[in-house]
Amino acid sequence: MTSSDSSSLTSFIKKIAGQVEETIRADLALALAGNDPLLVEVLHYALLGGGKRVRPMLAIVCSRLCGRDDKELALLAAAFEYLHVATLIHDDVIDHAENRRGKESVGKKFGMAAAILAGDWLHARSMHLIGSLTGQEGLDIFCGATTAMVDGEFLQLRHIADTSITEQQYFAVILRKTARLISSTCEIGALFGKGSPKQKSALAAYGKKTGIGFQIIDDLLDYLGDAKTTGKQTGNDFVEGKLTLPLIHALSKASDSEKNTLLECIHGDRTLPGTCATARQLMVELGSFAYARQRAEKEIAQAIAGLSVFNKPEHKEGLAILTDLATYILHRDQ
Amino acid sequence: MTSSDSSSLTSFIKKIAGQVEETIRADLALALAGNDPLLVEVLHYALLGGGKRVRPMLAIVCSRLCGRDDKELALLAAAFEYLHVATLIHDDVIDHAENRRGKESVGKKFGMAAAILAGDWLHARSMHLIGSLTGQEGLDIFCGATTAMVDGEFLQLRHIADTSITEQQYFAVILRKTARLISSTCEIGALFGKGSPKQKSALAAYGKKTGIGFQIIDDLLDYLGDAKTTGKQTGNDFVEGKLTLPLIHALSKASDSEKNTLLECIHGDRTLPGTCATARQLMVELGSFAYARQRAEKEIAQAIAGLSVFNKPEHKEGLAILTDLATYILHRDQ
Numbered sequence: 001m002t003s004s005d006s007s008s009l010t011s012f013i014k015k016i017a018g019q020v021e022e023t024i025r026a027d028l029a030l031a032l033a034g035n036d037p038l039l040v041e042v043l044h045y046a047l048l049g050g051g052k053r054v055r056p057m058l059a060i061v062c063s064r065l066c067g068r069d070d071k072e073l074a075l076l077a078a079a080f081e082y083l084h085v086a087t088l089i090h091d092d093v094i095d096h097a098e099n100r101r102g103k104e105s106v107g108k109k110f111g112m113a114a115a116i117l118a119g120d121w122l123h124a125r126s127m128h129l130i131g132s133l134t135g136q137e138g139l140d141i142f143c144g145a146t147t148a149m150v151d152g153e154f155l156q157l158r159h160i161a162d163t164s165i166t167e168q169q170y171f172a173v174i175l176r177k178t179a180r181l182i183s184s185t186c187e188i189g190a191l192f193g194k195g196s197p198k199q200k201s202a203l204a205a206y207g208k209k210t211g212i213g214f215q216i217i218d219d220l221l222d223y224l225g226d227a228k229t230t231g232k233q234t235g236n237d238f239v240e241g242k243l244t245l246p247l248i249h250a251l252s253k254a255s256d257s258e259k260n261t262l263l264e265c266i267h268g269d270r271t272l273p274g275t276c277a278t279a280r281q282l283m284v285e286l287g288s289f290a291y292a293r294q295r296a297e298k299e300i301a302q303a304i305a306g307l308s309v310f311n312k313p314e315h316k317e318g319l320a321i322l323t324d325l326a327t328y329i330l331h332r333d334q
Numbered sequence: 335m336t337s338s339d340s341s342s343l344t345s346f347i348k349k350i351a352g353q354v355e356e357t358i359r360a361d362l363a364l365a366l367a368g369n370d371p372l373l374v375e376v377l378h379y380a381l382l383g384g385g386k387r388v389r390p391m392l393a394i395v396c397s398r399l400c401g402r403d404d405k406e407l408a409l410l411a412a413a414f415e416y417l418h419v420a421t422l423i424h425d426d427v428i429d430h431a432e433n434r435r436g437k438e439s440v441g442k443k444f445g446m447a448a449a450i451l452a453g454d455w456l457h458a459r460s461m462h463l464i465g466s467l468t469g470q471e472g473l474d475i476f477c478g479a480t481t482a483m484v485d486g487e488f489l490q491l492r493h494i495a496d497t498s499i500t501e502q503q504y505f506a507v508i509l510r511k512t513a514r515l516i517s518s519t520c521e522i523g524a525l526f527g528k529g530s531p532k533q534k535s536a537l538a539a540y541g542k543k544t545g546i547g548f549q550i551i552d553d554l555l556d557y558l559g560d561a562k563t564t565g566k567q568t569g570n571d572f573v574e575g576k577l578t579l580p581l582i583h584a585l586s587k588a589s590d591s592e593k594n595t596l597l598e599c600i601h602g603d604r605t606l607p608g609t610c611a612t613a614r615q616l617m618v619e620l621g622s623f624a625y626a627r628q629r630a631e632k633e634i635a636q637a638i639a640g641l642s643v644f645n646k647p648e649h650k651e652g653l654a655i656l657t658d659l660a661t662y663i664l665h666r667d668q
Binding site for chain 1: 365369370372373420421424427428446447448450451452453454455457458459461462465466469470473474477478480481484485487488489491492
């Protein structure tokens, strides 16, 4: 259920995306004055003209909910986009991914060296901005989330093609890899907005649950999405041996013969299109995609319910946006 | 000229290295509690059991010179080693380097994914520590130096196999790539030590000049060093098309026929051992290695001269170490 219609969320997202892009342009102009032209080009390419800007929007809405809305808020929002894009660029190098946000990945277009270095630049700039705008407390939360993200990636590597991975282990991975940074975005937004401890922890919890829901849907779209809409190749996770929730569910529900088929797919040549298609068909039959969607719905419902601390008239608009956003995450197709 | 004998510097370096290693171990234990065992292993491998610890030592000595020496100082010093090691790990991925500090590089031993991610972890942790220990001013200096380092790497990429590169452009690269971070190490050490503006700027200038001298010698050792001692393959820069000071000098001093030989070497198959050997022989004949050494000596002499602001009896010991260290940089063989 959405508390306002989805077109108003879309127009809000567009407006925020425009503000954030403008702020990013201004910040890059300032921070990159006199820098190498290729570095400038790579960063503009990576940051502008794509992306859903979910994290910047969360930072802005959470700060506003706590009562602060000024010019610096867009810069805080940009810092989250910087870190997010840094991790996307490095992930794409690691995964040898050729496409991102509907265009060539930075590594594919500019080479690995440029990609690793541009990620490092964004890393440093994001920490600098967060530290400047939110002080020690913000830096603590942000750096803690960043190092946890690395831990999550290592955990994920550990479980490559690991058919004994449990749901609990999957959730441990996505908490670290995705949800904690989204949670930190909301919490730091609230901190910037001088929210009360209760408000900060409510928004941190909202971010965590929304982040988990977001990642489950992301993993679903990896199987079910349209490559043209998502800008990513379908079945990537499967090819790379990343066992996400639908596959973990399928393995646990499969009959012996179905399980053997799945194990053959996972331990066989995963790059053959037929291998992924066979596994996918079994996941459909076993209700694994439906199960994953239900799990995401549960997280999103809890995320929304936890916002009841914001019950004053002035919270109405922000609350509606966070509710819409969480709901949008469930129904997005990219 | 050294103001104390080199064995006392060696024992001082050893002592500091021991303290810093101990601090790194304790910080990793704290920051990595409950983290993926492979991440823990990679970070220990990357950080411990190797390295000259020049940056930690500089941070410590500069803080002490300004009058502060407490337990947190070793943690500040460790933060500089973290960032340094992060850049080494990422550089080695970019350069496909197989060896570092006399052992396999992180990328070679643990794979590219682990290397990129471990570098990101160290990046975040170093910024976190610098922000915590030195506040906004320290974070400004540190992040500025970090983003400048990326700019320096892009500048260097721009000049790959560029035989028209000038000395001035070479110095612009090494200032950003190396000297600014060493300068920031000294300046932040002074900031942590609550040094006066005059003391801070003297130490920043010392770091900058020492950093330039350090990089010139590093580039010399790339041609002249013993692979067993340096832990790096000789002639790497040449193979990668990085034109450093000796080669830039040789190109400017060569006769037409010598220049043609050099250009053939640079634009030919640089991976053949004979190609680098031919270029190297010409650089010997043209006095290019001697010239580069003189340039380094000049920087080091200026670095030492600029420390005259520290003229009180209590400065004597710290001053002697900075002088010895700058001199050591000229004569090191690794």
